[in-house]
Amino acid sequence: MARVFTPRYCAACGGQLLAPLAASGGPPLVCGRCGLGSYLDPKLAVATVLFLPDQSVVLLRRAQRDQAFGRWILPGGHVDRGEELPSAALREVAEETGLTACVQGLLGVYSYPGNPLVLVVYTALAQPGPLLTSRESLEIRAFGHQEIPWDELGYLSTGQALRQALGLPPEPVAP
Numbered sequence: 001m002a003r004v005f006t007p008r009y010c011a012a013c014g015g016q017l018l019a020p021l022a023a024s025g026g027p028p029l030v031c032g033r034c035g036l037g038s039y040l041d042p043k044l045a046v047a048t049v050l051f052l053p054d055q056s057v058v059l060l061r062r063a064q065r066d067q068a069f070g071r072w073i074l075p076g077g078h079v080d081r082g083e084e085l086p087s088a089a090l091r092e093v094a095e096e097t098g099l100t101a102c103v104q105g106l107l108g109v110y111s112y113p114g115n116p117l118v119l120v121v122y123t124a125l126a127q128p129g130p131l132l133t134s135r136e137s138l139e140i141r142a143f144g145h146q147e148i149p150w151d152e153l154g155y156l157s158t159g160q161a162l163r164q165a166l167g168l169p170p171e172p173v174a175p
Contacts, residue, residue: 012036029034033137042111042118046089046098047076047157049107049165056144057162058097058126060137068091068154070138074121077136089122097140098132101125107165110157 007029010017015033020026049059059072075096079088086103093101099123103172109120131140143149144167153159163170 006040007038008066010036010038011141012046040116044079044085044115045117045119046076046079046085046092047119047161048089048101048103049095049121049161050075050093050099050101051104051123051125052142053125053128054115054142056142057148057165058131058140059101059148060077060096060133061139061141061160062154063136063138071154072149072152073158076121077117086119086122088136089120090125092127093124096134096136097126098134099126101127107161110160112156119157121157123165 003082009032010016010033013031013034013036017029017038019028020030027039029040030036031038031039031101038174050071051057058075060075062071062073075093075094076089077092079085080111083091087144089103090101093099104125105124107121109122110121111117133140148162150159153162162168
């Protein structure tokens, strides 16, 4: 699960943020000094199921130290303020793979209880070129559909998006 950051001080006046006394349907935090409400908005990220011309799929072995360290993930990352989602997806593909790609379509939107991240996943077709690792990956590789390391995927969303993109049934969820 992603680490959840809760602000402690008001962005307008620097006063301490407090939880309201009663659930009113309003903001979850209110400034004790100026009364300004503070909403804890989700963080938006994009990822791409990136197909090469031979229809293999590009995955990265994650280098950043979190729960997915050393596991296979889709190319992706956070969206910058004011950035269009498809442009962010293509920027992340270029940064993390060295490839230029063309978005084919929106695959899905993934969110999970307790996780402040909302992930928007696209499918894209890469132009031919060498796969280049970035500082965010230990390894980069193209997998044929039968070669995908399902037991070594870093995030639930990676498996769900890959299954959806490849037309596979969703993985059964334990009751």
